[in-house]
Amino acid sequence: MVWMKWCLSMQPMEPESRSTLPLSIQGNGVPESNDHEAEAAHPYPLFSRIGQCLGLRQKKSNCVLTKPPGDRLFPEDVGTVLNVYGEDIEYPRLRILTHTGCIKDGYCNIDDLLLMPDAWVAYSQWDGRALTPEIERLIPKCHTWSGRKFISDPTSVFVKAYGGVQRGKLNGAYPVLALVTLAGNGHSESVFLSSVHVFLESEGVEKAIKPHDWEILIDYWGKEIYAGAV
Known part of the structure; x- marks a missing residue:
């Protein structure tokens, strides 16, 4: 205290x-x-x-934490998610259809999306989750069958996952949202990636031998899966 x-x-x-x-x-x-x-x-x-x-x-705290305008939307309020928009990735803006048939705009927090399957689908198509310029250099725009591949040399990578996906299946499954924090070259950046599969090419569970060989794997969420010499 x-x-x-x-x-x-x-x-x-x-x-x-x-x-x-x-x-x-x-x-x-x-x-x-x-x-x-x-x-x-x-x-x-x-x-x-x-x-x-x-x-x-x-x-x-009020000076640091900002939330988008509008009403907070809880999972029980949502009948159908019509759209996800806005610029705040921590508090996505939603346009929903309520259970009574009314269209309503508001926001939720990122953890609420776990309880809204429709919102996951809309979120995976949302332009607001675009990568930052710094991360764009570390994660090239190349997709494999199992998601977006890391081709970079970070000194530290931390993965936290939201949602779930069936192993070996992306189409038709709920999207996975991963918060990936990369540290290296004197800076640290975070990015949200969706539709990420769980898979690791290199041997070992928590420590990757060849960082450039990995693909983002949610099996290891909440763990630092690679820690090199800083």
Whole structure:
């Protein structure tokens, strides 16, 4: 709780007198008054300080985390996904048909897509998941039967997978979405790839012998599947 220690050390705390304690616990624990206005006028300085600190922390978080405008859409709200659009890959924008037949625009988070098969299909066709220029150099535009192939020399690759796909089958199966983080050449970049199959050409499970031989494999999601010398 480093942030709390920092917050509480910002100003010296004044000793708490009996008059600042809630009236309900003065004396021997017997309530001395039902005057709620008086009680509210003398809050704990510690609680007040923590509350102020939480407020500052919330303001700081609001400056960092941004969400697209519109209503949050939950899986139970979605009847049919009509379109996926927008520029925020963490909070995709959806146009949906609700269970009551209404068309509605809003957003979801990336984990919600796991519970929306229709959204997976729409997401796999969404231009907003395009690769960044830095990643574009590391992952050439070549497709194999088992997905997009790495032909690069990263020093570290971390894969996290969403969704599922039948082994050896891409057409007709739900798309897989993989968050792949590459580190190397003095920078680190992340990219989302869809319709990725699970397969690894080189021997070994978690450590690839030849990084340029791999294909992105979701069997190893949540693990660093290659760690070279940085």
